[in-house]
Amino acid sequence: MLIRAIEIAFILIGVAMMLSFWRLLRGPDIVDRVLALDTLSINAIALLVLYGLHTDSNTYFELALVLAILGFVGTVALCKYLLRGDLIE
Amino acid sequence: MLKQLIPRPVLSLTVLLLWIAITNAGSLGLLLLGLLLAVIIPRLTLPFWPQAPRLANPLRALRFLGVFALDIVVANWGVARRIVGPSERLSPALVEIPLDLRDPFLATLLGSIVSLTPGTVSIDVDQKHWVLLVHALDAPDPQALIDEVKNRYEAALKEIFAC
Amino acid sequence: MNVFSEFLVSALIVLGALFTLLGSVGLLRLPDFLMRLHAPTKATTLGVGALLLASAIYFSLTGSGVSLHEAAIVLFLFITAPVTAQLMAKAARHRQKKSGEDR
Numbered sequence: 001m002l003i004r005a006i007e008i009a010f011i012l013i014g015v016a017m018m019l020s021f022w023r024l025l026r027g028p029d030i031v032d033r034v035l036a037l038d039t040l041s042i043n044a045i046a047l048l049v050l051y052g053l054h055t056d057s058n059t060y061f062e063l064a065l066v067l068a069i070l071g072f073v074g075t076v077a078l079c080k081y082l083l084r085g086d087l088i089e
Numbered sequence: 090m091l092k093q094l095i096p097r098p099v100l101s102l103t104v105l106l107l108w109i110a111i112t113n114a115g116s117l118g119l120l121l122l123g124l125l126l127a128v129i130i131p132r133l134t135l136p137f138w139p140q141a142p143r144l145a146n147p148l149r150a151l152r153f154l155g156v157f158a159l160d161i162v163v164a165n166w167g168v169a170r171r172i173v174g175p176s177e178r179l180s181p182a183l184v185e186i187p188l189d190l191r192d193p194f195l196a197t198l199l200g201s202i203v204s205l206t207p208g209t210v211s212i213d214v215d216q217k218h219w220v221l222l223v224h225a226l227d228a229p230d231p232q233a234l235i236d237e238v239k240n241r242y243e244a245a246l247k248e249i250f251a252c
Numbered sequence: 253m254n255v256f257s258e259f260l261v262s263a264l265i266v267l268g269a270l271f272t273l274l275g276s277v278g279l280l281r282l283p284d285f286l287m288r289l290h291a292p293t294k295a296t297t298l299g300v301g302a303l304l305l306a307s308a309i310y311f312s313l314t315g316s317g318v319s320l321h322e323a324a325i326v327l328f329l330f331i332t333a334p335v336t337a338q339l340m341a342k343a344a345r346h347r348q349k350k351s352g353e354d355r
Contacts, residue, residue: 005262009269009303016269016276023279023288031285031344038336039279039292045325046272046300049307053265058311061321065111068325072332079339083346107327110320165271165298172278172291181287204334205297210289211334212341224341226290 006054013050017043034078041071094128096135099144101127139194143250150249157202160241164206171208171227182228184209186235188219188243195246196221202242209234253313264306271299285344293337301326 020043024036045064052060095101108123144150171179190196193216200211203223213222221238228234253261278291304322311319 001262002258002265005265009265012266012269012273016273019273019276019280023276029285029344029347031340031347032288034343035285035289035292035340036279038340039276039296042292042296042300042329043272043276045329046268046303049300049303049322050265050269053307053310056314058315058319061325065321065325065328068328068332072328072336075336076339079336079343082343083339107324110324110327113319113321161294161298165294168278168290168294169271169274172274172282172295179287181284183286200338201331201334204293204337205330208290210286210293210337210341212286212338212345224286224289226287 006050009050010047010054013043013046017047031082034075034082037078038071038075041067041074045071095131097131097138100131100138104130146249149245153245153249156245157206160206164208167208168226179227180229182225182231183212184223184225184228184231184234186221186223186238188221189239190243190247191219192250195250199238199243199246202246203238206242209238253310257309257313261306261310264302264309268299268302268304268306271295271302273299275299286341289337289341289344293333297329297333300329 017040020036020039024033024040027033045067048060048064048067052058052064105123105127108126109120112119112123188196188199190199193214196214196216196219200214200221203209203211203221208226208228209223211221211223214220215222223234223238225231225234272295275291275294275296278295279288282288282291304326308319308322311322
């Protein structure tokens with residue numbers, strides 16, 4: 001049952017990432033692309049956690065944590081750039 | 090003496106709990122290292138923190154956390170239904186919520202809570218007029234939304250932090 | 253792991269993945285930016301939260317001792333989601349205002 005559930009979840013998250021990627025390509029504004037990138041990074045965390053469950057190993061946890069932090073910092077930096085037109089004042 | 094060693098007890102406790110979580114409560118040595126970090130990190134970051142109000146009612150805070158967790162699930166159910174349903178029927182709105190709180194930290198906290206719960210995302214906290222600007226996904230009646238946020242969350246925050 | 257906990261973990265995994273998918277569906281099909289912002293901040297965050305909860309339960313039951321470190325990611329995601337949402341909304345409004353002035 002667990003293996004089936006993980007397989008279904010892989011498909012669902014794969015589709016989710018494709019949809020986010022479509023929004024990233026389509027825009028229309030640059031804030032939409034930033035939002036799509038942020039969603040993609042969270043989707044990637046979900047995929048990593050799922051892969052950890054699939055392979056029954058704990059090693060991917062650190063990767064997920066780093067991705068969470070990088071995704072947040074990246075989004076904040078992009079938004080700051082859009083708001084100010086400058087990163088370091 | 091204790092006050093000087095740990096100027097922010099709640100922050101120190103959070104750091105310690107987070108350390109235990111990250112290291113999976115490994116060993117006594119790791120716990121000691123965590124205690125050391127819990128003393129050092131709040132002291133080093135002290136100048137960055139705004140003057141946070143005192144946590145007056147910890148039990149009420151715990152109960153609020155429970156209610157809040159349930160609200161997140163309920164709110165997500167509502168958002169999920171609206172995402173799948175026809176989007177022409179939604180009535181999105183920008184709503185201004187006048188605040189009774191007069192504390193930047195609490196206003197930000199309320200903004201975060203509002204973002205995670207009922208069909209709303211907070212956009213801006215105006216600290217001149219103390220107005221919280223939120224965007225609602227589906228708000229046919231803005232006044233009901235304002236009342237809900239004020240009665241359900243702002244009142245609880247005021248009780249918890251006693252201000 | 254007994255049948256009950258296996259069922260619980262499986263249900264959490266599928267539910268979490270479903271909510272993650274819903275977040276992306278909302279991101280794609282809602283009509284304007286501020287509405288699109290709702291889907292990833294709420295649905296995707298909760299979806300990943302459910303997946304991490306499933307992972308925590310699974311590794312607590314099968315591995316050695318309790319597995320707490322998923323809680324750190326959940327906490328981090330739930331704290332940062334409103335912050336990024338607010339920043340993106342601010343950036344969007346800023347750009348709207350600017351393009352209004354240009355015209």
